[in-house]
Amino acid sequence: MGKRAKVDGDRLEFIPPQMPTLVEQPPEDEGWVHEAKLDGYRTQIIIDNGGVRLYSKNGRDWTTKYWPIALAVELPCRAAILDGEVIVSGDRGTPDTPELEAAIWNEPSRLVFVAFDILHLDGRNLVPLPLLQRKQALRQLIEPGLGKIQYSEHFEGDALAIFRAIEKTGLNGVISKRADSRYRSGPSKTWLKARYSRKPISNC
Template sequence: MRDVKERLKFIKPLEPVQVETPPVSDDWLHEIKYDGFRAQLVLDWAGARAFSRNGHDWSQRYWPVVQAAEKLPAKSFIIDGEMIAPDPDGRPNFHEMHSRMTWNAELLAFVAFDLLHLDGEDLRAQPLIERKARLWNLIKPAKDIIQYSDHVEGNGAAFFEAVEKMGLEGMVSKRRESLYRSGKLDAWVKTKCWEVGDFELLGIRREPGKPAAAIMARDGRYAGAAAVTLPAGLRERLWQRVQQAKSAKPPRPVPTAVAGADVDWVRPGIKAKVRFLRGEHKLRHATVQDFREED
């Protein structure tokens, strides 16, 4: 019976821990946090494949990137990175991801940031800075559909300030000597930028032992919930306004689980200023800063 050579297997990714502020010591390197889908490119004797963060084979969705991977100068590799939908200026546009995966996959790009395996050698026990050097040698000049995640060493606070000014989602900091281990590890940390914006108040959800949550909409669509942590006087004014504007049902469509919760719905007309994490697709770690009634 003929031996069938095994294929390289997907490796569960290393997940960064979220922190409030970036590390400042010089033994960290810092990269932009790309707003897309985590992906892994795997090349072996039978060709290249692309996997999602959970190990699903998404090669057909990412077929142009898979074709480009097969042209790289190696017999086998496993590359960790992010699949993005870049705008003309190169910024990732998450809202274009699904459309391009379905209709225009040639307009996707893969940003490579780690190399786990190369030509039969497992690189996960090598320091990150060495893995990145070998990654660059593999994919350079890395300007087209397969790109390279540049980094700076040290100066995390200044890097974060630049990321904020550019309007990007955030940054990922990695210990330059870190090994690659699957799962959530604090050898990699992510720092996300904050935004403040106006949302329409749909209702207030109250649960015993938890802060009241404001159910929000933006541009006519359900956007998630924000904790109501206002000063006592302002909070009391908000409760009074909610009582005056009570409605039997939400003024906008909301998910079934939200609609079935214990919520005081309100008629349209109350706007809230909300602080929230940039780049999330529903409100996360959000808090109500202020509210006002529309004219």
């Protein structure tokens, strides 16, 4: 069925991720919510009758690489597709890409999955729903705390103030998303990525 998940009872299929467009600064008009940009690896968790599987953003099965996360998935659902990021906390408590690469091979127990979207839940395709409805369903699924499966909070209000506040935490940017947008695989103008670097924007 292409980019949509199969109905409950079959093995769910990987859905190509929605990718944000890089911009100089977050949008300041209304209708957007903002999340901290994490320095990790984009990952999709699929839960169904076949168990738990984790995929890279290109659809490669990385379950064996992320095995501690796969073992930790105990959510109150029969089937789900979660979109998020695999990270490892650095010395300052912020995600750290070099440490993540090292942890995958040497200390996989340090890996954490931070979920920021849900695309399927117990036989229901959530892709057409507005972002905030999907976030609400995701929030009800994941218990608060610092476990291996965490929820990515979003913020509303002054985008630049949020941008500067997140910068002080040591994170490197903000992902802004249209609150009323559906999930669309591929490059997107309803998800925008603003970094703190002053270097010119490139496509790399």
